[in-house]
Amino acid sequence: MSGWSWTRWWGIVLKEFRQLRRDRVSFAMVIGVPIIQMVLFGYAINSDPRHLPTAVIVHEPSEFTRSFVAAMQHSSYFDVLPALDSEALATAALDRGEVMFVLTVPPGFTRSLLRGERPDLLVEADATDPTATGMALSVLPELARQVALRELDGPWLKLRPADPPFGVIVHRRYNPEGITQYNIIPGLMGVVMSMTLVMMTGLAMTRERERGTMENLLATPVQPLEVITGKIVPYVLIGLVQATVILLGARGLFDVPFSGNLLAVYLAALLFIAASLAVGITLSSLARNQLQAVQLTIFYFLPNILLSGFMFPFRGMPEWAQRIGSILPLTHFNRLMRGILLKGNGWAEQWPHIWPQLLFTALVMLVAVLAYRKTLD
Amino acid sequence: MTIGNEWAIAVDGLNKHFGDKHVVNNLSLRVRPGEIFGFLGPNGSGKTTSIRLMCGLLTPDSGSGSCLGYDIVREAEQIKRNVGYMTQKFSYWDDLTIRENLDFVARMYEMPDRSAVVARALDELGLASRAGQLAGSLSGGWKQRLALAACMLHQPRLLLLDEPTAGVDPTARRDFWAELHRLAAKGISVLVSTHYMDEAERCHKLAYIAYGSLLAQGTAGEIVAAAGLATVCVRGSGLGSVAEQLERHPAVSQTVVFGDTLHVSGRDLPALQHAVGVELAGRGLGIEVIPTGLEDVFIHLMKQARDNFAGADA
Ligand SMILES: Nc1ncnc2c1ncn2[C@@H]1O[C@H](COP(=O)(O)OP(=O)(O)OP(=O)(O)O)[C@@H](O)[C@H]1O
Numbered sequence: 001m002s003g004w005s006w007t008r009w010w011g012i013v014l015k016e017f018r019q020l021r022r023d024r025v026s027f028a029m030v031i032g033v034p035i036i037q038m039v040l041f042g043y044a045i046n047s048d049p050r051h052l053p054t055a056v057i058v059h060e061p062s063e064f065t066r067s068f069v070a071a072m073q074h075s076s077y078f079d080v081l082p083a084l085d086s087e088a089l090a091t092a093a094l095d096r097g098e099v100m101f102v103l104t105v106p107p108g109f110t111r112s113l114l115r116g117e118r119p120d121l122l123v124e125a126d127a128t129d130p131t132a133t134g135m136a137l138s139v140l141p142e143l144a145r146q147v148a149l150r151e152l153d154g155p156w157l158k159l160r161p162a163d164p165p166f167g168v169i170v171h172r173r174y175n176p177e178g179i180t181q182y183n184i185i186p187g188l189m190g191v192v193m194s195m196t197l198v199m200m201t202g203l204a205m206t207r208e209r210e211r212g213t214m215e216n217l218l219a220t221p222v223q224p225l226e227v228i229t230g231k232i233v234p235y236v237l238i239g240l241v242q243a244t245v246i247l248l249g250a251r252g253l254f255d256v257p258f259s260g261n262l263l264a265v266y267l268a269a270l271l272f273i274a275a276s277l278a279v280g281i282t283l284s285s286l287a288r289n290q291l292q293a294v295q296l297t298i299f300y301f302l303p304n305i306l307l308s309g310f311m312f313p314f315r316g317m318p319e320w321a322q323r324i325g326s327i328l329p330l331t332h333f334n335r336l337m338r339g340i341l342l343k344g345n346g347w348a349e350q351w352p353h354i355w356p357q358l359l360f361t362a363l364v365m366l367v368a369v370l371a372y373r374k375t376l377d
Numbered sequence: 378m379t380i381g382n383e384w385a386i387a388v389d390g391l392n393k394h395f396g397d398k399h400v401v402n403n404l405s406l407r408v409r410p411g412e413i414f415g416f417l418g419p420n421g422s423g424k425t426t427s428i429r430l431m432c433g434l435l436t437p438d439s440g441s442g443s444c445l446g447y448d449i450v451r452e453a454e455q456i457k458r459n460v461g462y463m464t465q466k467f468s469y470w471d472d473l474t475i476r477e478n479l480d481f482v483a484r485m486y487e488m489p490d491r492s493a494v495v496a497r498a499l500d501e502l503g504l505a506s507r508a509g510q511l512a513g514s515l516s517g518g519w520k521q522r523l524a525l526a527a528c529m530l531h532q533p534r535l536l537l538l539d540e541p542t543a544g545v546d547p548t549a550r551r552d553f554w555a556e557l558h559r560l561a562a563k564g565i566s567v568l569v570s571t572h573y574m575d576e577a578e579r580c581h582k583l584a585y586i587a588y589g590s591l592l593a594q595g596t597a598g599e600i601v602a603a604a605g606l607a608t609v610c611v612r613g614s615g616l617g618s619v620a621e622q623l624e625r626h627p628a629v630s631q632t633v634v635f636g637d638t639l640h641v642s643g644r645d646l647p648a649l650q651h652a653v654g655v656e657l658a659g660r661g662l663g664i665e666v667i668p669t670g671l672e673d674v675f676i677h678l679m680k681q682a683r684d685n686f687a688g689a690d691a
Pocket residue numbers: 395396400418419420421422423424425426427465
């Protein structure tokens with residue numbers, strides 16, 4: 001058993017870089033996927049969507065309610081559909097997803113408003129997509145205040161208080177939990193990196209086997225660890241580039257705040273990159289051909305997406321799913337990113353999300369080295 | 378180890394199975410330092426597998442052996458450093474240039490003065506002007522020559538060449554064999570598998586395997602002598618039907634058509650001559666006794682082996 005050689009290691013690194021540079025499709029994927037994802041998500045997860053279809057049920061129309069509905073329309077958040085003016089019609093439309101909101105002005109609303117009794121408006125919101133409804137809902141009280149200021153002048157001036165003259169009660173239906181947009185961007189970073197990095201490295205070794213070049217590699221004195229780590233290096237850089245693209249996008253498209261420090265963000269990214277690459281290399285040692293490598297990647301990728309808290313709230317999952325989720329690097333990376341970006345957490349608070357990733361990487365890497373076959377058998 | 382000095386390759390009783398297929402059957406070989414050893418056998422006979430066993434790329438199921446004095450199972454690392462193995466299928470990187478491929482190999486063997494080594498190899502190959510071309514865009518023969526240059530780059534003491542000249546033009550093949558003899562003269566040992574008879578005749582020693590078993594070993598002369606075949610050459614036209622007719626005669630063990638001549642071989646020369654004379658009387662064909670060629674012997678060996686193994690398989 002001969003020792004580690006930097007010359008051989010660097011030879012592998014160079015070769016991998018050169019091949020990657022000529023592999024247009026992979027190269028495009030590595031750089032293009034995060035950009036495309038960012039742009040797509042930039043429009044898909046519009047955190048401030050407007051013109052949401054709305055049904056308004058007014059039991060006793062008055063000057064005030066007309067003015068309020070006009071103000072809703074004018075705010076551009078709501079498109080009031082005048083045909084849906086009965087409760088039955090409106091509820092059915094909400095069920096079918098044809099409207100996002102049903103605003104109900106209860107009987108006697110105007111009268112009790114004028115008496116200063118602070119009556120309530122009822123809003124039912126389709127909260128299956130909370131990011132879509134969130135902003136619109138939050139402008140409602142402000143609308144109410146402005147309409148009140150404008151309408152309640154003259155004899156009613158004494159009623160014009162600092163707080164809105166009436167309350168808005170919101171029922172979030174279908175999904176009372178709600179995920180915020182900030183959850184998605186750090187998550188997206190992890191998702192993009194684990195998808196492309198695991199797949200790229202997953203293909204790295206199987207490609208050699210499939211093309212027959214593995215025989216040549218095995219015939220040279222190069223060591224398993226040199227091959228494995230050498231093949232990883234280019235992808236570490238690629239991972240960092242992807243992280244940067246997403247961070248820039250997070251800032252530019254989503255205004256995700258940066259409370260923490262940037263060095264911590266990159267260290268966290270490196271940690272996650274290492275975990276993803278270890279998985280990729282292991283998969284490629286296990287897979288017999290490139291197709292299998294891709295299948296294994298997806299097999300790894302799905303639980304990561306579903307159980308890491310990226311798609312569904314982690315706390316909402318059953319116990320066993322949470323347990324699986326807390327093994328996965330993406331879960332910890334998501335929390336790490338949220339902690340650093342949004343809360344500005346320090347190392348002490350982060351440690352519980354660091355060591356699981358370190359342990360995971362070490363174990364998976366061990367499997368990779370053990371699974372690396374030094375012969376063709 | 379004494380064996381290391383005496384033999385470049387010494388393997389004993391190697392066996393290898395793939396599933397229930399016995400691919401290498403009790404293979405024992407000896408190759409001397411400075412010897413060019415030809416490895417022949419029909420397709421699927423186990424040549425490539427045997428070579429992989431010898432350079433540590435496959436582990437034998439049983440048997441032992443050494444290359445350059447290093448054990449083929451335990452000291453595969455040492456063997457890899459000192460042996461140049463050229464795979465049958467081109468296995469360098471299509472998406473690297475010629476220079477990058479050679480440079481990569483040089484790095485794998487930690488060669489000092491890398492760029493000079495690579496430049497020299499490119500010069501000798503005659504590829505210096507195309508060094509920046511992707512290896513994948515080379516023609517088949519040129520790929521073969523690149524592979525050969527690459528596997529000799531680290532100046533190995535033993536070359537294991539798996540059909541190195543398949544698809545290479547005659548001039549390049551002649552140059553290649555001249556080079557092999559130059560290397561052998563310097564004490565480098567070569568084990569080379571081939572399907573070409575002219576190449577077999579240029580080897581110091583030969584081994585012929587079929588169905589994983591070694592059927593003959595020795596110099597070309599020894600192998601021909603050991604086969605104990607006599608051959609008669611028939612010259613003329615319409616040889617196809619003549620061959621069929623002769624094939625049925627008990628004194629004839631095989632017939633091979635070479636263009637306008639027909640080689641008829643059998644174990645017993647007088648009986649063979651008699652048979653040919655009787656069967657072909659009055660046809661106006663030229664008949665003469667010739668020395669049995671290597672090709673006649675190999676075809677004979679292959680046929681015998683097929684008969685034996687067909688019986689064994691049933
Ligand atoms: N990895 C493998 N798995 C299963 N069977 C194999 C494997 N490699 C070779 N074989 C089988 O072993 C037998 C011998 O193959 P090998 O490649 O050694 O023959 P060869 O003499 O080199 O043939 P050729 O002249 O065509 O190159 C063949 O029947 C082949 O199908």
